[in-house]
Amino acid sequence: MQLVVHRDRERPAREVDVAEVAASAVVRLLDDPRSAPGGPWHEAVRTWRDAQIRKLxxxxxxxxxxxxxxxPGVTVSREGPEGSGVAAVRAFVPAPVRPLPKALHKLQVSGTQFPADGRSRTEDVVVAVEVAPGLGISSGKLAAQCGHAAQLAWEQMPDHVRERWRADGFRVRLVFPSASEWAGKDRPVTVTDAGLTELDGPTDTTRAWWG
Structure with missing residues (x-):
């Protein structure tokens, strides 16, 4: 699955807002009627979910x-706090990495970075995603990991919780626990990155839970 983040050079969005919006975009695409059986996106989404759920x-x-x-895809955007830009991410219907549509192929992948400025302003959510401390990854990588966590939460949660999340617009709150808080919690969803990019070897990066 390709994700494209909007970058405003003059007023960049905050990293935390970009990651939250990316997570919502992934789930909205998966939950879209076009991804359901009989929909035009269903076969592409099903094939991807049955294999490795890689995101770029x-x-x-x-x-x-x-x-x-x-x-084909779903765009989610949200205004940031005063002084920061709008966070906007488009999630695309999964497809082979090669060949890509020209409009996607020419976009840069590595080095996507946004200001790590402040904590989440999202309140009263159904789903929270927490980030392992000390990862040192780019904003783009963080967005992908949060998308993974949100997807796994959407797939694994009970139907009645999914209904509440859907009614809430699939909003996500991003949390940055301390090392002791991370070690002391047990969550229903854990994302373990394979270590192919930015990280050395398999690493637990994000976790998700719902209430």
């Missing part, structure tokens, strides 16, 4: 951001 995060601005809106 790219960045775009200006015309390039406008261009990718024409490709």
């Amino acid at each position: 995060v790219r960045r775009a601005d200006g015309k390039r951001w406008d261009d990718v809106q024409q490709l």
Whole structure:
């Protein structure tokens, strides 16, 4: 699954907002009627979910951001606090990495970074995602890991919880626990990154829970 993050050079969004919006975009695509049996996206989504749920995060601005809106997918955006930009992410229907549509292929993958400025402002959510302390990963990698955690939560939670989350617009709150808090909790969802990019070897990166 390709994710494209909008980057405004003049007023960049906060990293925490980008990661939360990315998680929501992933789940909204999975929950979209077009991804359900009989829908035009169903076979692509089913094939991807049955294999490795890899996500690649790219960045775009200006015309390039406008261009990718024409490709099948779901865009989620949210205003940031005063002084920061709008966080916007488009999740695309899963497809082979090669060949990619030209509008996606020319977008940069590595080095996607946003200001790590402040904590989440999202309150009263159904689902929270927490990030392992000390990872040292890029904003793009963080967005992908949060998307993984949200997807696994959506797949594993009871139906009645999923209904409440759907009614809430699949909002997510991002939490940054201390090392002792991370070690002392047991969550229903844990994402273990394979260590192919940015991390050395398999690493627990994010966890999710619902209330």
